[in-house]
Amino acid sequence: MTIPRNFFVFLIILCSSSFYCQKKIIHTNSITSRISIDGKLNEEAWESADAASNFVMYQPDNGKAISENKKTEVKVIYDNDAIYISAVMNDPQPDKIKKEITNRDSFGVSDYFSVFINGFNDGQQDFRFYVTAAGVQLDCIATEDYKDFSWDAIWDSKAVITDTGWIVEMKIPYAAIRFTNSAKQIWGINFLRNIERDVQVYSWNLIDAKIGAELTQNGLLEGIENVKTPARLFFIPYASFYNQKDDNQSDNTFKGGLDIKYGINDAFTLDAILVPDFGQTKFDNAILNLEPFEQKLDENRPFFTEGTELFSKGNLFYSRRIGGFPSAEPILKKNEEITDYPSTVDLLNAVKISGRTKKGLGIGFLNAITEKTYATIRDTITSITRKETIEPLANYNIIVLDQRFNQNSSVTFINTNTIRNGGFRDANVFGLLFDLNTKKNSYSLNGDFKYSSINAYEDYNGYKTALNFEKTSGKIRYGISGKYISENYDINDLGLIYYTNYQAAYANISYRILNPTTVFNTFKITQEANLEIQNTTGKIQDDYLKNTIGASSLKNTYYEFSMQYTPQETYDFYEPRVYGRYVRVPKRLSSYFGFEWNKNHAFTIDATVPFVKYDEENRQTYGVYINPKYRFSNQFSLEYALEYTNKKNDRGRVGYDNNGIVFAERNREILSNILTGKFAMTNRMALNLDVRYYWSYADNHEFFTLQDDGSLTPNSSYNLNKNRNFNSWNLDLSYSWWFAPGSQMIILYRNYALEETDQVEKSISNNFSSVFNSNVTNIISISMRYYIDYNVIKNKF
Template identity: 45%
Template sequence: MNFFSRLLFLIPFLAVGFSMNGQTSDIIPRKKITIPRITDAPKIDGILNDAIWQNSPIATDFVERMPNNGKPIPDSLKTDVKIVYDDLGIYFGATMKDPEPDKILKELTERDGIGNDDFFFVLLNGYNDRQQSLQFIVTAAGVQYDAKMTNGNEDSSWNGIWYSAVQINDDGWVAEIFIPYSEVRFPKKNAQLWGLNMEREFRRSRTRYTWSPIDNTKGEYSIYDGEIYGIENVQSPTRLSFQPYISAYVNDYDGATKTIFNGGMDLKYGINDAFTLDMILIPDFGQSKFDNEVLNLSAFETQYEENRGFFTEGTELFTKGNLFYSRRVGGFPSAYPNLSENEEIENYPSSVDLINAFKISGRTDGNLGIGIFNAITERTYANIRNTETNETRKELVEPLANYNIFVLDQRFGDNSSVSFVNTNVIREGNFRDANATGLYLDLTNKKNTLNYIANVEGSWVKEDVTKFGMEGGAGMAKINGKHRVSGEINFRTKEYDINDLGYSSETNFINYSGYYGYRYLQPKGFLNNLNLNFNLIYIRRLETDLYSNFIFNFNSSFTTKKFFNFGGGFEMTPFGTNNIYEPRVEGSYVKVPDYYNPWAWFSTDYRKKLAIDVNVDWYKYNEAGRGELSFEFKPQYRVSDKWKLYLNSNVILSDKEEGFVDLLNEEIIFGKRDRNTFINSLESQYIFNNKMALNLAFRHYYSEVEYSQFLILQNDGELIENTVYNESQNATYNSWNIDLRYSWWFAPGSQLTLLYRNAMDSYIGDSRVNILNNFRNLFDEPQLNSLSLRISYYLDYNRVKNWFGPKDKLKDIDESLRNEKMNRSAFSTESNLRR
């Protein structure tokens, strides 16, 4: 049966589950509120005693979202929110009753962190499209958290400039918030109509209440937005801001000390009401988090998280279709030096310098999202030494390169979209060029009960020759009610390669999958919620056709009414696996025996001072002595509302696993090995107040591999005894990192960071090294000790122009004073709490 025959064969089976649709109700009617314009702005201090609040309209009658979906909020927790607006932005004053205000939970965290806290948040959608909103949260401790929410997916890397203050009083607590128009995208119209929802978390009982009711049985959070009326004749201010920085580094490595000074700037410019330009000039990523490095023995590279702010903030358009893996920009060079006889590489760079980068993104009135990303990287050379003459030379391993992404994303209906994405990499000279293009459909019916997805991508790579590959897929899902089902088909051809600007690992497969899930929609018995799901996955190699795998998987999770979380699952491959990737040679495969894999986990109540997470995972293969056991223990202890400790210990013990080792005279050598991995990390956070924090992070990774036998792979996937290969492949790898960071948010959007780092790693061709010798080897390796200081300052054009504007313009003076007043009050939360 060929590929297209299989696709047609599957379609009837995908449709079977959707007969369970049943009768459904329409979306809950949207709440509405009309708000007035004011002329005198309130002081943002958490006290609603300004005159403008006295007769303001009130959003009230909050409804429980979870766990008891749809239940009215009790009178003891009555929540009222007053809303007004002026020429600068929109104001919220939330009064939240609490019968025991001295027990309000208010743990301090760093910005964009929520701990054991009561909180209040505002969800604003300037285009009222029910798909993308901005989220503004303030905790009872006065900490700000903001994010972009797109179809239920939250991107907390976005940081807005807004103002808030809180007060705890005899009746409960108050949150006062001001959101400038510069932070909200909205159409250029005289009369605005925005989407709005608001939510309160009452942490002691872990209940959540929303202003506009939400039906948990179907659809995403954002489709239940209410609406704001009354905002008229407002304009977005000039959206131009600068964030200049200076940084200094003192790095000591292997006895050599180097001092580095940097300076640069980030720029944001609102091209119009909808589109924003973000640009980074003279980048400096020296204080980005270390990668959690591992000893990788697999057929694919390790995929690390992005830790550079410019590449994480505001990238929701660019991540459509997973064609963009931002670590490619400034990552490893694309070429390897050509070595002559008696030459060796003295230094091969691990990264490429970024010259600059920019992104333009936004959305039109017709809900068309447009995104453009561009970055340019510097020429990079490897140092090569002649072992006989000791002469050195340089060879270009990465030329001047341009990385580009173009995205079109058309939204329609309440929760549907069609998207086009193109990425390309152009390198100067005869180096490798690449292009990838994708088309994506995500369609949800009007009742938000059925979802349909489809995608197709093509990749073109030009090096010595040009190769073309493609992938695609389609699926359907029932997304409402207790019973949920879905089915998908996905394929990827052998030549598919997006690794110049994306990440692709497995290729040359067709994959059929089916899912059935059951969940509680309301608390029942001793449980707050229950989720069960069953999955079937069938995989074949495309070229040439070959059975690859059949997987059955079951997952479960439960939460009790005392908020003890637990669950587990089971997976099995009853027919074994033909692994086409581990041999590292096209057309080859190795047979892997069938396995069963049970696991279990639990998590205690995070409201308690001591909370513990435990995970146990066990693979047992149908082969004597072969298996893997993983155990993870993660306690955290809250010493006080300012100080928290985290520990994470993970042990992975793998016996008699079989993996690729080497190629010898066209024979593929495998090895039978035991591997033991121990990962320990410790983090301590001390939060002085809502703008100052001290953070200590430590991680030690240890992995040892010992080979007991070498084998030769046959054409039929079997492994036979080897009589020739006897090179030692035993290894021990250590990675050690310490970060001690002091952060001070001394003004809105402005930050000082003082960072000390200690890092080292070691690799030796031996195993079963005792603990003392292992650490002796590690500490004998060259160490990096780094002390760095980085100061960035946020400058908004509208404030700066008032510094130098005409002094006789009353409006400018009034706005300047108003901004300064908000500036001072935005960070007065700590003193307010002490009143």
């Protein structure tokens, strides 16, 4: 087979093409005098500093110069401890500046100023710091695909509203960012200003919307010389008290522990947690799960959300596996029953090391150890109890090597490993990834190869590979991709995957406007096509054509409409829950319409109405999502979200009898209510309310037997009650106070209950009353975390 010469030419261009782009440059000066972070800018050092000005619009009218009456000037100075940034932002109507007070890392409805810092100037990763007009701090680590706002640095800032606009003053210690140890520093830098009431964002160095990448479009900061980074060693001791009470028991618990953050060198940081306490993390949203797959849960534990960008490469890491549901079921003898089965496994300790060298090599290492866990089993005749291991002592490891080059391309190796003590299942998975982009970020070629090896009762191996090509710039963009997943590919010991044993082809093309028109601020239309074929049988398991139109009006109300059509019958290989079996799914038409009002109004609302119609008599799914929000003041707001789904004549597996696998035709309703409230006393102190009530039922009215060809035939002999009625209630009311940099106290009242029966109750009020008649658990907890900087201690002594 002869490979065309043009193919090699294309690869050379893709990997190494370059272009000339004029970047703005700001120079900074070294200072010896003290800077007070008060927003007054009355120190002499600010007078002689160079100013960055001439901002241009990023969104929506990309490239338009900022008006003179909104002139913005930014200055940067530095000393041996930190860099200092001031921003003077003119506004002809300072009384109309939006300044909602929110919790840390929440924008709310506020103007904001931000600085993007890349100490390696490699176009790969920014440290971003934001200050709103209300003085709220936000910070994140940003890559092209992900912004990690769970990352929190320790820095100082002040925002002041003036007669001519507003001012921000910031102090960012070197310990909060990463840069090379060169004598002369050249950093990538950009500044952003958001004017919320106009829904406009301006940047200092132009971020060209035609280019599908932000990070390569920073300007340059020059002039920092001969600074030495201080030792980055931080201790965060914490103590917690919990009082828990339900209908059966009451107990008090004291917990204490320590988090350690240590800067190994200029590039790498070690994070460790000893005796972890996650008792105040957000509750999981329990649901009635009738699907063949486990429910995917959000990660709310800070250690597993903060600074984990490297570990998310290749989607091989699902952190809820660590300390999650036990991996084994106990073997019961005759006349035995389980009296205690823990729903989670305790985490003993965890450590992660991550960072990136000045040559672009990112290295990540994560290790966690979970405790041996037992189920309690009782003999119903003798009442003798015994314990059986349902999760052994387990060790979880991840290693990542990510080499970046040409500012926007990378090659990655990742390995995940799970070792369980004793004769339990072990697993090892590795992946090789590549992402190649032209210098202009106009085209992208990326792909992967992943291999899993499972050591269980029967050892087995599997693999997955994919290749994607995309045009990533301009008004018209498109992409094509293909992937193959083998039957035994399994990453579920430390990752999460639902579907395997198929091959797929996907294509899309989209058109968008890059600047507002006389009708729209933004407009985008996308056409997609997808085909998935099961490897063993050659049958189609998914097939669709999809059109989506999204647009925002000149008054910044956003509308979106989508329609997806599956033109032929497909085959579901998972709902039967028996290897080699499948059920036919009729062709179908899905659509939704949604809108969101301009969020700058005191009252705003967004809503979505989905609908699915199957080519089967009276089988359809419809619903509504409504999310009104009201901002009573800059301090107080309430938000309510109602989601309702009705699945009429839904079909799913319910059991097994002498004739084989039994399916049911059933009606299902799902109702979710969420109320969120916030009252901020200051930008460091707030009351927060989170309430969720969820109800769902499944009412089976006809049974079928699954045939070998995937069809369903009536089964009149099956008479077991497989109905389900599920209620779940959660309430969190918390007071949080950031009493010192990095230090926080939280007082939390938590109240929750769960009820599940096989008796369907279709009255909402009866269900709501019923859940409170079940065993309601009440928890009051107080947690204190205190941030200790080694440098502060060293200077004092």
